[in-house]
Amino acid sequence: MGKGTADESYLNEFEKKIIKFCKEIIDFTVNFLKLEKELKKNFLETWGKIGKTRWAGAGRGAGKLQRDNLHTRGQGAKNPLSNRNFRWTPLVIAKNLPPWAKEVKEIKYEEIEIKIEKGRGKKKKEETKKVKAFVYIVEKDNKYMEIKPGKEVYNLPLNEPPYCITQAQFNNFWDNLDDSKKEEIKNFTDLDWTINATMIPAYEYSYWTFSIESFLVCLLSVASTLYYKNNKISDLKASIVEKWEKFLEENEEHIPVIKNNENKKEKQVSLTTLSSISIEELQLCPLCKTLLTQFPAGLEKENRPENWSASSFPWKTSKKKEGEKESIQLLHIKPLIETEIRHSPDNVRYGHRWCNVAMADASLEYTLDFFEHVLKNNNRC
Numbered sequence: 063m064g065k066g067t068a069d070e071s072y073l074n075e076f077e078k079k080i081i082k083f084c085k086e087i088i089d090f091t092v093n094f095l096k097l098e099k100e101l102k103k104n105f106l107e108t109w110g111k112i113g114k115t116r117w118a119g120a121g122r123g124a125g126k127l128q129r130d131n132l133h134t135r136g137q138g139a140k141n142p143l144s145n146r147n148f149r150w151t152p153l154v155i156a157k158n159l160p161p162w163a164k165e166v167k168e169i170k171y172e173e174i175e176i177k178i179e180k181g182r183g184k185k186k187k188e189e190t191k192k193v194k195a196f197v198y199i200v201e202k203d204n205k206y207m208e209i210k211p212g213k214e215v216y217n218l219p220l221n222e223p224p225y226c227i228t229q230a231q232f233n234n235f236w237d238n239l240d241d242s243k244k245e246e247i248k249n250f251t252d253l254d255w256t257i258n259a260t261m262i263p264a265y266e267y268s269y270w271t272f273s274i275e276s277f278l279v280c281l282l283s284v285a286s287t288l289y290y291k292n293n294k295i296s297d298l299k300a301s302i303v304e305k306w307e308k309f310l311e312e313n314e315e316h317i318p319v320i321k322n323n324e325n326k327k328e329k330q331v332s333l334t335t336l337s338s339i340s341i342e343e344l345q346l347c348p349l350c351k352t353l354l355t356q357f358p359a360g361l362e363k364e365n366r367p368e369n370w371s372a373s374s375f376p377w378k379t380s381k382k383k384e385g386e387k388e389s390i391q392l393l394h395i396k397p398l399i400e401t402e403i404r405h406s407p408d409n410v411r412y413g414h415r416w417c418n419v420a421m422a423d424a425s426l427e428y429t430l431d432f433f434e435h436v437l438k439n440n441n442r443c
């Protein structure tokens with residue numbers, strides 16, 4: 063067992079609403095597409111499955127749409143980062159304080175009491191346990207308050223900027239820690255780390271509004287290509303936009319409000335993006351501009367003999383489907399950085415795996431410059 067995520071099955075009341083909304087959208091889409099039994103099963107298992115968990119790893123009750131758009135990627139290793147969490151988790155760590163976040167005032171290390179749920183159903187019991195944990199001091203409404211990892215972080219309001227720990231702060235905290243405490247932390251078990259695994263990397267942070275809208279963008283991408291069957295996709299899009307507008311209206315108090323460059327308060331909703339992106343654009347891979355149902359760049363699928371590769375018994379030669387050039391992956395047109403929130407509907411697209419790998423975490427523009435040079439130097443243009 064590796065490190066997990068603190069209170070991974072805990073969702074606050076609003077997060078429950080978010081998950082319910084995503085589920086409703088998926089059900090609506092399935093009905094709209096009128097998928098046959100097998101195709102419906104395939105769509106739900108691969109893309110549309112909605113899980114009520116912060117962790118939502120593969121095979122744990124969430125399809126690709128939820129994992130890609132609502133959750134951060136897995137973070138193992140011995141550190142207080144969640145091994146997957148919601149992208150709107152309001153505690154982030156960054157090299158430098160991003161302009162969209164508030165600084166954590168202090169980090170402490172102490173013994174705390176936490177409640178752990180044991181058993182399932184009627185046998186579920188809450189047990190209090192003493193654990194060693196990182197505690198964060200933040201300023202809220204002109205008061206200092208202590209936040210323990212897990213639920214206390216997840217219950218912070220989502221309409222305010224998230225809190226951030228900088229690398230310098232963390233290093234400073236570590237340098238000032240007694241040797242005995244350092245030794246204690248060095249000997250943390252996976253469970254000790256899981257209890258503390260609350261924060262997410264700042265570059266993966268996204269407002270819940272951006273995350274859901276990215277989810278909707280990617281859903282339309284998949285629905286209009288892999289599962290498309292002469293339905294009027296523009297009608298599906300119009301209905302989704304309408305439902306999303308209604309959800310935003312009903313949950314206005316949770317919409318993040320951030321001061322812009324002119325110090326004016328601005329709501330962080332990007333609804334205009336979803337309605338302004340054309341279905342035609344979402345059907346194409348953003349790099350090779352070929353339909354997602356086609357092989358990358360419209361090439362013929364290569365017919366290369368497979369090589370034997372060592373694996374544990376029984377030996378297999380079959381490759382994982384996820385690793386195929388034409389499989390579909392989440393792609394950011396501009397790479398994720400700390401200073402700007404880029405997991406947003408205008409920057410998130412589904413593309414071919416080959417194209418995503420070719421971008422090597424560079425921007426789309428920079429990748430095109432690279433290919434232009436490659437082609438010129440090979441007298442191909």
Ligand SMILES: [Zn+2]
Binds near residue numbers: 358414417
């Ligand atoms: Zn492509």
